[in-house]
Amino acid sequence: MLVCYTIACMATAPSTDDLLDEFLTQRGHDVETAGWEENYNKKQCPDCGGLHDTAASECSVCGWSPT
Numbered sequence: 001m002l003v004c005y006t007i008a009c010m011a012t013a014p015s016t017d018d019l020l021d022e023f024l025t026q027r028g029h030d031v032e033t034a035g036w037e038e039n040y041n042k043k044q045c046p047d048c049g050g051l052h053d054t055a056a057s058e059c060s061v062c063g064w065s066p067t
Contacts, residue, residue, distance in 0.1 A: 035066045 036043040042051040050061035058065040 035046075036052075036056075037046050038044065039051060041054065043054055043056050044051055045059040045062060045064050047064040048059065048062040050059050052060065
């Protein structure tokens with residue numbers, strides 16, 4: 001005699017960050033952080049937080065660059 005069981009799979013809930021990004025995007029906000037951040041008169045690396053002159057094109061701390 002062969003008995004089969006079906007196990008229901010539950011979908012994973014989206015993360016809180018995904019829900020917040022979706023909420024903000026629907027209301028016209030740009031949630032992409034693909035570029036340098038500004039900190040006074042310096043550029044700040046979004047990866048490690050390193051500060052650089054405005055002419056910088058690559059982070060000298062971690063090597064990040066906005067490609």
